[in-house]
Amino acid sequence: MSELSSLKPERVFKYFEEIARIPHGSENMTAIANYCVDFAEKHSLKVIKDEANNVVIYKSATAGYENTEPVILQGHLDMVCQKDESTEIDFMKDGLELFVDGDFVKAKGTTLGADNGIAVAMILAILESDNIPHPPIEAVFTTDEEIGMVGALALDMSLLKGKRMINLDAEEDDTLTVSCAGGSDFRMIVPLKRKTVRGSKVIITLKGLLGGHSGVEIDKNRVNADILAGRFLNYMKSVCDFEIISIDGGDKGNAIPNNCTMILCTATPDIFMSSAIDYLDIIHGEIGDREPDFIDNICVCEESEYDVIESEIKDKLIFTLLCVPDGIAQMSAEIKGLVESSSNLGILKTEEDKIILHFTLRSNKKSALQFLEGRLSAFSSCISCETECSGHYPPWEFKENSELQKLFKECYIEQYGSEPKIEAIHAGLECGVFASGIEGLDCIAMGPQLFDVHTVKERLSIFSLKNTFNLLLEILKRMK
Numbered sequence: 001m002s003e004l005s006s007l008k009p010e011r012v013f014k015y016f017e018e019i020a021r022i023p024h025g026s027e028n029m030t031a032i033a034n035y036c037v038d039f040a041e042k043h044s045l046k047v048i049k050d051e052a053n054n055v056v057i058y059k060s061a062t063a064g065y066e067n068t069e070p071v072i073l074q075g076h077l078d079m080v081c082q083k084d085e086s087t088e089i090d091f092m093k094d095g096l097e098l099f100v101d102g103d104f105v106k107a108k109g110t111t112l113g114a115d116n117g118i119a120v121a122m123i124l125a126i127l128e129s130d131n132i133p134h135p136p137i138e139a140v141f142t143t144d145e146e147i148g149m150v151g152a153l154a155l156d157m158s159l160l161k162g163k164r165m166i167n168l169d170a171e172e173d174d175t176l177t178v179s180c181a182g183g184s185d186f187r188m189i190v191p192l193k194r195k196t197v198r199g200s201k202v203i204i205t206l207k208g209l210l211g212g213h214s215g216v217e218i219d220k221n222r223v224n225a226d227i228l229a230g231r232f233l234n235y236m237k238s239v240c241d242f243e244i245i246s247i248d249g250g251d252k253g254n255a256i257p258n259n260c261t262m263i264l265c266t267a268t269p270d271i272f273m274s275s276a277i278d279y280l281d282i283i284h285g286e287i288g289d290r291e292p293d294f295i296d297n298i299c300v301c302e303e304s305e306y307d308v309i310e311s312e313i314k315d316k317l318i319f320t321l322l323c324v325p326d327g328i329a330q331m332s333a334e335i336k337g338l339v340e341s342s343s344n345l346g347i348l349k350t351e352e353d354k355i356i357l358h359f360t361l362r363s364n365k366k367s368a369l370q371f372l373e374g375r376l377s378a379f380s381s382c383i384s385c386e387t388e389c390s391g392h393y394p395p396w397e398f399k400e401n402s403e404l405q406k407l408f409k410e411c412y413i414e415q416y417g418s419e420p421k422i423e424a425i426h427a428g429l430e431c432g433v434f435a436s437g438i439e440g441l442d443c444i445a446m447g448p449q450l451f452d453v454h455t456v457k458e459r460l461s462i463f464s465l466k467n468t469f470n471l472l473l474e475i476l477k478r479m480k
């Protein structure tokens, strides 16, 4: 008998334990998908597995619900695999070792995979039951959510007849999620011409900035190192001559860059140095409170001949860093405190013959995302650079007068005696993919309390799971 077998709701924990035994990191989806298919066959439920290994299981309504519209219950099959240094595990073949610690279920030395195995476990427990009242169920288990919602984006939405969906991939039990951002990756590619000049090489590094997630931390007043470099260069242009050899900052589109390195060349290193120190002092004074660990480093190197970027392109680049839309573009009028649209220059990279600027764009409204893409396109055509826009995923727009939101609130208040938090997030969820593929979809996201997901400290609150599962059953019961 394992420790988990005594926990309630016992069927949910039984399935959660079974899932944990099957390796199911992203891109290792065959075994877990087959497990779901076997489950369906064992329970004589209709099942479809598609080429992306997504699994859809259909279950008829229970007595009294025969004439109700179906409900889609959804979670993702893959987990993020992380382990601590002392743990030996081959995530391709080995299962996880679960244990109970007070109110928490944890995994020894690894991520737990409650994100999102606990959703799958809850849904399987509902599918196998014969005493839980519910409308017809379309259970959807998607693959490779963690690496870009690959499964959901490949899913044929015509397999689903439901117009209402409960996504179980939320991580806070007191919160109802009602909207998420869509996004895209936008790249500007500035072709470079170089010329050779003589002068001293100067290397300036800006570092120690906080950085952070370009979606959920874009409203935290973090300074973008690349944009700061643009400001610095623009000032320096007004006080002395210099040329740019390279400028590089950030390595992930979806992170705010926390460092940037400029390699320049100047014929007047002394003037450059003293002006740079003075100006960086002013910047420290200005941003010190919000960026306490910010430091800069200036180093003057040998005099020689250097291949530098042609002046016209240098000016264009500085102009771009000064004026391109970066950070919050628009706050939501409907949901207080929500960033509606944002752009993040995440990567600035100099190559021999080009400079690449990689932006991550997000918006909780489809039309606003298109507008933001349009702004960057217009900007790009003014500075005559090439552009690429890829990695589109749709937003899940807030729906007014949502029946499901109303039902959730009603059940939540009865169960807990208080109001739930209502949240829209400025990051992606699979709900966006479903909402854009199913006309008129009414959708909510909920889930039990998880902590430190995607880390080896990931844990699931047992108490919270019990409450969340009860709440889910109550919602299903009232979905007449």
Ligand SMILES: [Zn+2]
Residues within 6 Å of the ligand: 076, 115, 116, 145, 169
């Ligand atoms: Zn997840």
